[in-house]
Amino acid sequence: MSRPRILVVGAGFAGVACVRRLERRLTGREAAISLLSPFAYQLYLPLLPQVASGVLTPQSVALSLRRSEKHRTRIIPGGAIGIDTDAKVCVVRTITGETETEPYDHLVLAPGSVTRTFDIPGLAEHARGMKTLAEAAYLRDHVIAQLDLADASQDEAERAARLQFVVVGGGYAGTETAACLQLLTHNAVRRYPRLDPNLIKWHLVDIAPALMPELGPKLGAAALAILRRRGIEVSLGVSVASVDDENVTLTDGRVLPCRTLIWTAGVAASPLIGTLGAETLRGRLLVEPDMTVPGLPGVYALGDAAAVPDLAKGEEGAICPPTAQHAMRQGKVIADNLVATLRGERTRPYSHKDLGLVVDLGGLDAVSKPLGVELHGMPAQAVARAYHWAALRTNVAKTRVMTNWLLNAVAGDDFVRTGFLASKSGTLRDFEYTDAYLTPDQVRAHTASLRAGTS
Structure with missing residues (x-):
């Protein structure tokens, strides 16, 4: 008999944790494992703001999927754009642009999330994101370019516009991005004697009434105080009404002359989930406590794309937040459940008590809440960096990150x-390819011949 085929979609925290556990627990004769990802690395997403600010190099947070000499997983270089659960195939667009089908017996869906956007005039054309490694690397170039262009300009209005930056989103990504990039421009302006440091203005905008409410009022207020002490203007209860290539208009009527809008206003589940036609909750696939998808035999879902019941919270209807610590642990539990299924054993539900949150604001500033203990300042920074360093999967990545941190602390920033992507605008539509996914009807049309062959 042929080996059961396990297909894992996505090489984020959830997908990689699942594959690593499967490789350890299954023999080569028990199953064939495939991992579908357009990139041959796992991105350590929480450290992206430090890539954008130049504290870390892009390679430091891109953990190779091929470091291990013992891995036997087949890595498929492409992205899933549709799934036909009747035919048990995944429609794949390879990195060469070709469309193929990949059959499976057991499917693990961990496609992650995309930047959540709204129907705001000019947003897709002018906003820049912070969800991918390419976006972070591009954003660093873009911010330094604004300093270069402002320094060379003879037009005072153009100078002011290029030195005004707007970040939308008061969650972890937006707060850390604003804090780290503000520190970059604050340090860089010393190398631009023609620029007035007072012209550099950073705005953090969020429609919510509080900054990072998950941290609690005390730490949220501490983070707010740190940002304002640095000169970042924080506007809560406000969003963007429209944006063009020269201005950002806010919902409170203010018009900010600006060439840089960074959009980090939350995430949405991968559009791949919409191709299944299964029940969702706020865009995330509804799953059982053992992360199986009701009505779809052999299909599991986890991470940002799944509404996994949070049993540890003890509240009816509670859903696990889309964080790395949950994704990694869910990946391990799904792997164990797959092994149990293959061996005719019982599966188990996922349950994990949140270990806390860390927010690195750059320099010596941070706020953290490990195991419910509220910290800020240097103790919080030590906890934040220790947590991230320990969570990195490979010793090579740990060495690179620690070396970068030490080098930055000793030598400072390098404003290069x-x-x-100098020839591209670098906006949201340039990086996340959300228009690549098929509709359910298109998926079925693509796999019609396969289903006909099995009928």
Whole structure:
């Protein structure tokens, strides 16, 4: 008999944790494992703001999927754009642009999330994101380019516009991005004697009434105080009404002359979930406590794309937040459940008590809440960096990150533009390819011949 085929979609925290556990627990004769990802690395997403600010190099947070000499997982270089659960195939767009089908017996869906956007005039054309490694690398180039262009300009209005930056989103990504990039421009302006440091303005905007409410009022207020002490203007209860290539208009009527809008206003589940036609909760796939998808035999879902019941919270209807610590642990539990299924054993539900949150604001500033203990300042920074360092999967990544941190602490920033994607606008639509996914009807049309062959 042929081996059961396990297909894992996505090489984020959840997908990689699942594959690593499967490789350890299953023999090569028990199953064939495939991992579908357009990139041959796992991105350590929480450290992206430090890539954008130049504290870390892009390679430091891109953990290779091929470091292990013992891995036997087949890595498929492409992205899933549709799934036909009747035919048990995944429609794949390879990195060469070709469309193929990949059959499976057991499917693990961990496609992650995309930047959540709204129907705001000009947003897709002018906003820049912070969800991918390419976006972070591009954003660093873009911010330094604004300093270069402002320094060379003879037009005072253009100077002011290029030195005004707007970040939308008061969650972890937005707060850390604003804090780290503000520190970058604050340090860089010393190398631009023609620029007035007072012209550099950073705005953090969020529609919510509080900054990072998950931290609690005390730490949220501490983070707010740190940002305002640095000169970042924080506007809560406000969002963006429209944006063009020269201005950002806020919902409170203010018009900010600006060439840089960074959009980090939350995430949405991968559009791949919409191709299944299964029940969802706020865009995330509804799953059982053991992370099986009701009505779809052999299909599991986890991470950002799944509404996994949070049993540890003890509240009816509670859903696990889309964080790395949950994703990694869910991946391990799904792997164990797959092994149990293959061996005719019982599966188990997922349950994990949140270990806390860390927010690195750059320099010596941070706020953290490990195991419910509220910290800020240097103790919080030590906890934040220790947590991230320990969570990195490979010793090579740990060495690179620690070396980068030490080098930055001793030598400071290096304000160099690499020219990355200089010919592109670098907006949201340039990086996340959300228009690549098929509709359920298109998926069925694509796999019709396969279903006909099995009928």
